[in-house]
Amino acid sequence: MAETTTAPRRPARRLGDRARENIAGWLFVAPVVVILTLFMLLPIVMALWVSLTDWNGQGSPFRAQVPFVGVDNYTELFTQDNLARLNFMTSLRNNFYYVLVVVPAQTVLALGLALVVNRRLLKGKTFFRTAFFFPSVTSSVAISVLFLFIFSNSGAVNQLLAFVGVDGPPWFSDARGVLHVLLGSVGLVDPEAPPAALTAGGPFGLSWWDWLSGPSVAMCTIIILVVWTTSGTFMLMFLAALQDIPVTLEEASMLDGATSRQRLRYVTLPMLKPTLFLVLTLGLIATWQVFDQVYVMSQGKPAKTTLTPAFLSYQTAFKELDYGSGAAISFVLFVLIVVLAAFQRWVMRDRDARDGGSAKRPASPPAPPPASPTPRSASRQRRA
Known part of the structure; x- marks a missing residue:
């Protein structure tokens, strides 16, 4: 009787380690992905749809009765000569000057404070950092x-100014631009009768005189x-980055005779x-989204000189019940922030990336002659 030979059984195919790690990773992040999709991505898509309609807030924006207007809400902000474009361009002008002043000022002040509280010989570091x-x-x-109380007409600021003989302005009701005030104070122009060349015309419905006003006093x-x-x-943020700098670098620069300014x-x-890029990017995004201070302190007044795109979007949607235009303003603001952040990243990128990375670099210059030894290094050489 012939023996029957059975073929060897093939081992069951198993998933590779890489595939199992990928599956396990997706299982772990699945709850977060679902939550972000439901509460972030889906509302963004819904708001984008609302910006393409003329929804007034009544009922669902996805009903067939809601008029679909396409990009009319967007073109109205840039091309049509009406009140909507005037308000939007006024808010852009106000926010531009706001960003132009706030971002450099807060960056320089934060860096200065970090340098102060990072000093080794400073006493009471914890107190100053907390303060x-x-x-x-x-x-x-x-x-x-x-x-609101400090800058009121009889507040502490005007009281201090009166103590030194200065008549403080009505801060929250003064719509004059700071540049107009400065030019008028030196007699270059008359704010009450500006040059006709600057008031004759300008881009997007605002005259050049309005564009060059600067931030208002309010x-x-x-x-x-x-x-x-x-x-x-x-x-x-700057303090954490300063504490990560190796102490040997500063000591080496001090031994080489570098002054504090040179260091x-x-x-x-x-x-x-890297920290400076992070601070500038966060400051740029936050300043273009300013809302709560404007809502509490001014409501866009006086004469719309504190009106910002974020507050205008809220006012258009929730007060005027024009949700389509309000959503369009928010998406234009979103695109503006992305473009400015990308431009800032391009400006602050590394020199190697700026040159293309693979481009042929020029030959390095010859090394400079050795510097004269400092008194400390010379004394060490004599001891040796």
């Missing part, structure tokens, strides 16, 4: 109400408030470049 950071964790609404109070409350957070310029600031 500088305390405004950042305080409610912005509470601080805004406090500033907007300056909001700028002071925001710089004071946001510098503490950025100070902590700051050639050692500290290059090491802080």
Whole structure:
């Protein structure tokens, strides 16, 4: 009887380690992906649809009865000569000057505070760090109400100005632009009768005189408030980066005879470049989204000189019940922030990336002659 040979059984195919790790990773992040999709991505898509309609807030925006207008809400903000474009361009002008002042001011102040509290010989470091950071964790609404009392007509600021013989302005009712006030104070132009060449015309419905107004006096109070409350957070970022700089670099620069200003310029600031990029990017995004201070302190007044795109979007949608135009303003603001952040990243990118990386680099220059030894290094050489 012939023996029957059975073929060897093939081992069951098993998933590779890489595939199992991928599956396990997706299982772990699946709850977060679902939550972000439901509460972030889906509302963004819904808001985008609303920006293409003429929905008035009644019922569902996905009903067939809701008029579909396409990109009319967007073109109305740039091409049509009406009140909607005038308000939007006014808000862009106000926010542009707001960003132009706040971002550099809060960055410089935060870096300066970080350098101060990072000194080794400073006594009471914990107290100063807490004092500088305390405004950042305080409610912005509470601080805004406090500033309303401080900058009122009979508030502490005007009282201090009167003590030194200066008549303080009505801060929250003064719609004059700061640049107009400065030019008028030196006699270059008359703010009451500006040059006809600047008032004859301008882009997007605003005259050149309006574009060159600068932030209003009322907007300056909001700028002071925001710089004071946001510098503490950025100070902590700079402080963490300063403490990561190796002490040997500073000691080596001191032995080479570098002054404190030279150490700051050639050692500290290059090491802080990634943190500086982060601070500037966060400051740029936050300043284009300013809302709560404007809502509490001014409501866009006086004469719309504190009106910002974020507050205009809220006002158009929830007060005028024009949700389509309000959503369109928010998406235009979103695109503007993305473009400005990308431009800032391009400006602050590394030199190697700026040259293309693979481009042929020029030959390095010859090394400079050795510098004369400092008194400390010369004394060490004599001891040796």
